[in-house]
Amino acid sequence: MVGGRITRMSVYDVRFPTSLGGHGSDAMHTDPDYSAAYVVIETDAKNGLKGYGITFTLGKGTEVVVCAVKALSHHVLNKDLGDIVRDFRGFYRQLTSDGQLRWIGPEKGVVHLATAAVLNALWDLWAKQEGKPLWKLLVDMDPKQLLSCIDFRYITDALTEEEAYEILKKGSIGRKEREEQMLECGYPAYTTSCAWLGYSDQQLKQLCSEALEEGWTRFKVKVGADLEDDIRRCRIIRDMIGPEKIMMVDANQRWDVPEAVEWMLKLAEFKPLWIEEPTSPDDILGHATISKALAPLGIGVATGEQCHNRVIFKQLLQADALQFLQIDSCRLGSVNENLSVLLMAKKFQIPVCPHAGGVGLCELVQHLIIFDYISISGSLENRMCEYVDHLHEHFKYPVVIKKASYMPPKDAGYSTEMKEESVKKHQFPEGEVWQKLMATQQN
Amino acid sequence: MVGGRITRMSVYDVRFPTSLGGHGSDAMHTDPDYSAAYVVIETDAKNGLKGYGITFTLGKGTEVVVCAVKALSHHVLNKDLGDIVRDFRGFYRQLTSDGQLRWIGPEKGVVHLATAAVLNALWDLWAKQEGKPLWKLLVDMDPKQLLSCIDFRYITDALTEEEAYEILKKGSIGRKEREEQMLECGYPAYTTSCAWLGYSDQQLKQLCSEALEEGWTRFKVKVGADLEDDIRRCRIIRDMIGPEKIMMVDANQRWDVPEAVEWMLKLAEFKPLWIEEPTSPDDILGHATISKALAPLGIGVATGEQCHNRVIFKQLLQADALQFLQIDSCRLGSVNENLSVLLMAKKFQIPVCPHAGGVGLCELVQHLIIFDYISISGSLENRMCEYVDHLHEHFKYPVVIKKASYMPPKDAGYSTEMKEESVKKHQFPEGEVWQKLMATQQN
Numbered sequence A, B: 001m002v003g004g005r006i007t008r009m010s011v012y013d014v015r016f017p018t019s020l021g022g023h024g025s026d027a028m029h030t031d032p033d034y035s036a037a038y039v040v041i042e043t044d045a046k047n048g049l050k051g052y053g054i055t056f057t058l059g060k061g062t063e064v065v066v067c068a069v070k071a072l073s074h075h076v077l078n079k080d081l082g083d084i085v086r087d088f089r090g091f092y093r094q095l096t097s098d099g100q101l102r103w104i105g106p107e108k109g110v111v112h113l114a115t116a117a118v119l120n121a122l123w124d125l126w127a128k129q130e131g132k133p134l135w136k137l138l139v140d141m142d143p144k145q146l147l148s149c150i151d152f153r154y155i156t157d158a159l160t161e162e163e164a165y166e167i168l169k170k171g172s173i174g175r176k177e178r179e180e181q182m183l184e185c186g187y188p189a190y191t192t193s194c195a196w197l198g199y200s201d202q203q204l205k206q207l208c209s210e211a212l213e214e215g216w217t218r219f220k221v222k223v224g225a226d227l228e229d230d231i232r233r234c235r236i237i238r239d240m241i242g243p244e245k246i247m248m249v250d251a252n253q254r255w256d257v258p259e260a261v262e263w264m265l266k267l268a269e270f271k272p273l274w275i276e277e278p279t280s281p282d283d284i285l286g287h288a289t290i291s292k293a294l295a296p297l298g299i300g301v302a303t304g305e306q307c308h309n310r311v312i313f314k315q316l317l318q319a320d321a322l323q324f325l326q327i328d329s330c331r332l333g334s335v336n337e338n339l340s341v342l343l344m345a346k347k348f349q350i351p352v353c354p355h356a357g358g359v360g361l362c363e364l365v366q367h368l369i370i371f372d373y374i375s376i377s378g379s380l381e382n383r384m385c386e387y388v389d390h391l392h393e394h395f396k397y398p399v400v401i402k403k404a405s406y407m408p409p410k411d412a413g414y415s416t417e418m419k420e421e422s423v424k425k426h427q428f429p430e431g432e433v434w435q436k437l438m439a440t441q442q443n
Helices: A062-075 A081-086 A088-096 A109-130 A134-140 A143-147 A161-171 A175-185 A201-214 A227-241 A257-270 A284-297 A310-318 A334-347 A361-377 A420-426 A432-442 B062-075 B081-086 B088-096 B109-130 B134-140 B143-147 B161-171 B175-185 B201-214 B227-241 B257-270 B284-297 B310-318 B334-347 B361-377 B420-426 B432-442
Strands: A006-015 A035-043 A050-057 A187-195 A218-222 A246-250 A274-276 A300-303 A385-387 A400-402 A405-407 B006-015 B035-043 B050-057 B187-195 B218-222 B246-250 B274-276 B300-303 B385-387
Touching: A006 A062, A006 A109, A006 A420, A035 A062, A035 A109, A050 A062, A050 A109, A062 A088, A062 A109, A062 B062, A062 B109, A081 A088, A081 A109, A088 A109, A088 A334, A109 A134, A109 A334, A109 B062, A109 B109, A134 A334, A134 A361, A143 A161, A161 A334, A161 A361, A175 A361, A187 A201, A187 A227, A187 A246, A187 A361, A201 A227, A218 A227, A227 A246, A227 A257, A246 A257, A257 A274, A257 A284, A284 A300, A284 A310, A284 B284, A284 B310, A310 A334, A310 B284, A334 A361, A361 A385, A361 A405, A420 A432, B006 B062, B006 B109, B006 B420, B035 B062, B035 B109, B050 B062, B050 B109, B062 B088, B062 B109, B081 B088, B081 B109, B088 B109, B088 B334, B109 B134, B109 B334, B134 B334, B134 B361, B143 B161, B161 B334, B161 B361, B175 B361, B187 B201, B187 B227, B187 B246, B187 B361, B201 B227, B218 B227, B227 B246, B227 B257, B246 B257, B257 B274, B257 B284, B284 B300, B284 B310, B310 B334, B334 B361, B361 B385, B420 B432
Parallel strands: A187 A218, A187 A385, A218 A246, A246 A274, A274 A300, B187 B218, B187 B385, B218 B246, B246 B274, B274 B300
Antiparallel strands: A006 A035, A035 A050, A187 A405, A400 A405, B006 B035, B035 B050
């Protein structure tokens, strides 16, 4: 039986000094320190299990998200986990529609990231109490119960609950075979680890060569800061991987709409599969314009890691504004809201290629995309999940990559739990890592 | 000379217990405590002037915005005010594009509200150092300098800097006469004070009757929670004001798109000029659908108070999604971003009817709309500014309403400064007002 009164919710500001190595650098985020607001939920249940939830941040501002998590705590404390999951839609609505707090959102930015951290912890705890990895909890769940986790507010003009039910019913056909296939072969991944903007050409070549040896066949290159640099870097990668393997480029919102089209005309010769985040994540119509302009070149538009809720994804789908949809396990309101986006993507026949990387995003999102394949999309065509080879060592149940594929997690939960020692060392500013860094900077 | 090194930026969590009286209650915000994150900026300039900036909140969560203001402080401290205003676009970009902080926005929600509070304080200080009310500072400013305050990133597909310049050049024709007209007659307002959702029919009638006596001719009614209630309340107001005066209705995002259309068909008999916030503020395509459906009934769509940045407004205009555009002086990135929206609205020929109310929103936005009339729109057709009769007594330079019009402020600054005593008493949780309330609740 799932249950237990929530007696405690703690939240930690955990930061990794990744900016020191240029890891994660792109045209808009030049010096990220990969970080997380890390939530731990405890109950009075005898099993003693805890739920761990994260939301990903880039360093500064993590303390703001931590503050927002605390502002949500009165909705969580003293609730029974069983009551929450039996009316998860109601609980989601309560968190996101608080009559006072919604003004500083609603369902976007800091409060929504905080909501994700809290809900991620609750899903982790639920899956642990059921003794299943999260993807398996979702795969085994009755469609009606699954839908009862989703808030359909503001999306019924694109997807009704009845339509979503039909999708899940159809998705159950062949499910068992797909689950076996996943357990055997895993979910295809692509790598972003070779070509961060802050890396030298030398580093690029070295990392790309290593990745090829490891069996990677899909590579993403950061672009957008300087056209000549981009051409040179894309040429290096394309020359190294050859004409058959897949390359994508990612501008991290650097351009205005006309600029995006012009710039991509210059990069078209390198045959990128998609241009990711060509402009503002809020610009649905802009993405539609870019999609239309680049379609004749065979370049798709991908976006999503900063699309702040299901309403934005709904419109991107309605407007034919993207050809690859990139969910994020922490930007949206946890599993609950991601389920609604996976179902909309299925209806609009757009492949989902999740955003990952950062801290823990790979660990979390693999559950969602494996579930998507088994129970919703039923297809691997044009689909792959981002992978970045950083910071996995801090997780208790780190991702397992085999032959450039995510192998389905086997441990119970949402793979969100970090090692106690890692959390302690990297807490900001009091952790050992930061204390040492600050001491060095003072010298 | 405008200048002075910024030596201190303080921020206060100021809350008014408005929920006790049902003031400000609507279908989504049932118990708001009108609040503000209140910023005070000091410099080392000999004039000793301080800049005051606010952003409006609804109670809980104000502490989160306060935390975000602190996270921005390293961009502000030790800068010279003169340097800031000479490259205000660059400074705006710096605040909104911080490589780490932008992840928890970008330009939306908590961080953007915090940005607004900081920039509002800088505009207040600038206007004070120039010895002019903010609207007059803007009216007198050279068009090139005015444009140098605007970040055109992500809107050049709708409005280029060159087009904006042409608009301002054209706007200068007849400017002097319009300024005199404003000083004499003021800017037309409408009242929302009669018909909050938490008010009884008796209160409704009483307040409407008083407003009619005071000369109000335009009335807004909150709707969206219960159709039968809405019909009854709209009938009361329409009966009292007669067929000629103007009535608007406001659903505060309560509906899904199809529901909005259905519901408004039932309220059409009361001839509302507009339906405000029929659905999610993020739903550009949804607003376009509703606009199209309601056009034959002569009902326009209005939105904006929760549209989180210029990119959303750009698309609402591009998609013919609204007939009345409601800027907010604190939701957007202060004067800087509001200028870009005023200019886009002019290009798309959509009247701007600002959102106001809350704490200080009337005080601030009057400057923007008076400037809009004098230097951009040049028209009062279909235009009016919201007015709510609450909490003005806490401001040092409160709004002056005459014959249902906003009279242009005469004091230097942005009218953002609160009375010291009011701030002290209402600080949360340590202020006298809250200490007393908490003591009462404990008894």
